[in-house]
Amino acid sequence: MLNFHKEHKNLVLTAGGVFIALSILIAIIPAYQMQRTEPIPDEKPLTANEEEGLHIYVSENCMACHTQQVRNIEMDKVWGSRPSIPSDYYYSKKRLDFWRQSPSILGSERTGPDLTNIGERQPSEDWHLLHLYNPRAVVSASVMPSYPWLFKEVDSASINKDDKIVAVPKEFFNKPGKKIIASYDALRLVDYLKYLKQTELPGGNINDFIPALRKIQEEGMDGTKVGNIDGAKLFSQVCAACHQESGKGVVGAFPSLIGSEIVNDENTEKLIRVVIQGYDARTDYGVMPPFGNQLSNAEIAAILSHERSSWGNNATPVTEEDVAKVRQYIEMEINK
Secondary structure, three states: OOOOOOOHHHHHHHHHHHHHHHHHHHHHHHHHHHHOOOOOOOOOOOOHHHHHHHHHHHHOOHHHOOOOOOOOOHHHHHOOOOOOOHHHHOHHHOEOOOOOEOOOOOOOOOOOOOOOOHHHHOOOHHHHHHHHHOHHHOOOOOOOOOOHHHEEEEEHHHOOOOOOEOOOOOOOOOOOOEEEEEOHHHHHHHHHHHHOOOOOOOOOOHHHOOOOOOOOOOOOOOOOEEOOEEHHHHHHHHOHHHHOOOOOOEOOOEOOOOOOHHHHOOOOHHHHHHHHHOEOOOOOOOOEOOOOOOOOHHHHHHHHHHHHOOOOOOOOOOOHHHHHHHHHHHHHHHOO
């Protein structure tokens, strides 16, 4: 038995061991898992100017008053078209250098509005510059502080053609012969704010994400057919935008179908329900929309049979009758 009150060395070693174990469990492992997130297919990386703007956003501590996270609740619908997912932050979580990770931009307080989709809601550079110079000039009731150090007051005669003049109303700046121009940092910060737009998820509106001329890739395709329907080809047209042709999905956005318990389950009812009704049970992935109105029973059966026999999966095929039974159950539940 350890007598910590007498054996101080053992006390220090034990406490140190517990600290290291907890650090690995609570900090290092979750951080490593988060770094494995992949971007949404259509998500654009930050340009050099936008990345500089992100650093200015952090240095000015904008996340103290603004969030960048749309939650899956009714009140957050004004800030984005969908709830945020880990992949949304793929490009904004780049390391500053070998030793430093970029600070979190999620924020926890909404003294000001959420900025997840501000580039879509307010794409005007002039608006953002005026708002930074004096928020009351565009939002009379704003409590946001002004950022005058991001601007310069210069003589009108000394303005260069490359200078960005901020059109400040006389009520807020009335000095004859003087102009307000935006600094380099102000312009980069606005570049970043304009970049903030929610990337639409493939499958959010399935009619917009079925490529008319998508080439069918041979890898991983087994040509599963139900009747005259090619399940591999239909999967490529309808499902591959999210789950990828390889079935691996996109980490942090769309789940992998390889070895999936739902895909390979002997009882296919849940798998069929997922396709017909959609799926929103996992907050770490994007919402899967329902396909019941877009696909026939035979088409659903062909797609699922392809998934259950591809990429190493080895489950029994799904029949058109299986899908019809589940669809009937769903209709009975709705009509109760």
